[in-house]
Amino acid sequence: MSLLIPILNGAAQTPGNVAQPQEGRVVAVKTNLVHDFAVVPQFGFAPGINLQLEYLPLKGHYTGSVGFTFTQHSREQEFKFFQIRDLQLELRRYFKGNAAYKGPYLGAYAEGVMYGIGFDKTRGWVGEGAGGGLSAGWVWALDKKGHLKLEVSLSLGVLYSRYDPFVYGNPITETDDGLYYYDYMGKAQDFQRRNHQFFWFGPTNAGIQISYALFGRKKRP
């Protein structure tokens, strides 16, 4: 850690520097409660794990973050699945300077997602997608030092996905053999995975997030 600090500050401390150092934090660990406690229409309660790391420079307006959402639910007796893997990168600009990292912000994000979703015997989808767009939100400090924070956010952008619909039971022979099949009626040798596509423009994410800053260090005033 001691080797990292000068590099992250962009300048080495010298004995001649007499300014009173202040404490700063390098990384904020965050979680999105909307992802953690998701309730999905036609599926129900689908809690997941959302973990984000936001890099906090010691000065300036900008932060960068990487986040991941992992949701894994399968209720096979009900033919329901809800599985999400979502990796998101975000660059934010906070309007307040001096590394306060609170108040309003604007950001740009990019994401990649894998999913397997099923609501009943005849409505299931599995696929991958990617997208990007803009995010905006507001951050409040919940303690005096500003280590614990609450933020709300909304993302607007595009998402392009290629996917396959799937069904329970063989759709050709219409037999219930306990297996799931691609919803495909053509010749087996002509089958190509991810032959359907989906494009979305609009709201892509919403967040109510709790963050806590870790790894204290000294910063110059």
Added chain:
Amino acid sequence: MKRIPFILWAFLLSLSACIRPELHIPGQDIVVEEPILEAELDVVVDMETDWSVDWQYDWDATDDAIWGGIGYDEPKGYQVRRYFTGKEPDAPHTDVEAFAITETKFSRHFEFGYYDILFWSDIDSPDGTQVLVINEGLETVTATTTGTRGMVRSFSKMAGVRSAEDEPGVIGLKNQPEIFYAAYPENIYISHNLEDYDYDPARDVYSAKIETQMRPLVYIYLIQIVLQNNDGIIKGINGNAAMSGMASGTCLNTGHTNDEPSTVYFNIRLKHNRLFNDEPCDIIGGKFTTFGLCDMEPQTRAGSQYNGSREDLNNYLFFDLIFSNDGVTTFSVDVTDQLQSQSHGGVVTVVIDCDKLQTPETPVTNAGSLFVPSVEDYEEVYWELEL
């Protein structure tokens, strides 16, 4: 900080974690591949009119030589358009396979899924000059005919609108279409189920049959104009005749005629010294083929009454008579009721008492005819009438 790589590694590991359920490709284990479908075409003509009784023109060998037979002939070949709509019935056509067959049966490999197949018979023009025009689209195929000579007449009169009248002009006449048949079985399902097929061990194929009934989309009217008391008043005819208010085209898929009225040209012939209802007379006769009346359903039973939406359209029979002084006059007779009561063909009879005809005063040969003989005379004229 040392934990960050571990956390990222855990994220990447979970990225590749299995997403359930495990999916299978349907049809992998099915041994039937591209079954054969055998189509059998059956041409159905359901005409109840007894032409030999109702039609007293007495069609003879000369008529046969000029115009061909008066009935429906068996087709000699067929056009086939096969549309694969995938797994969805009633899906739009995105592609078509076109081929021709010469027999009423054909076998072909089919993929699994739904098919629409359109059949229509080849045109057998006696003189080799086909006037029927097939307009092919992916969703529908329509038929029209080429144009022929023109006619000087009120546009609204030609169109058959009873109440309208306007200044006469020259409009084009359509050729009468050749007889043809069509059928359009839809949503033929080619399943993977072996029980749907018969196994032919000789060919080692699974096959199924579809039986399709083809019906005529062109109907035959036999015209007879009975000249009573013709003691030399009518010297002869020049052969010109036409029928107004007929549909200018039809849809091969549905058999439904369009709503664009046209006037169809055909020829007639005069025979002297005939009997009509046991009375001596002269009879002008002719055969006239047509797609039918406007906005009309295809034939489902013989002699069906017209039930389309264009009862307002009149059907006028136009024909030229040559008087004893060589004067020519074009007559028009309203035969709407006869056509609407026999909307899929029949016999149309017009009786004229020649004693009541007025001989033209200034007999100049053909000057009184409304028929215009050459295309050049009316090429500037619109063919379709906006009603």
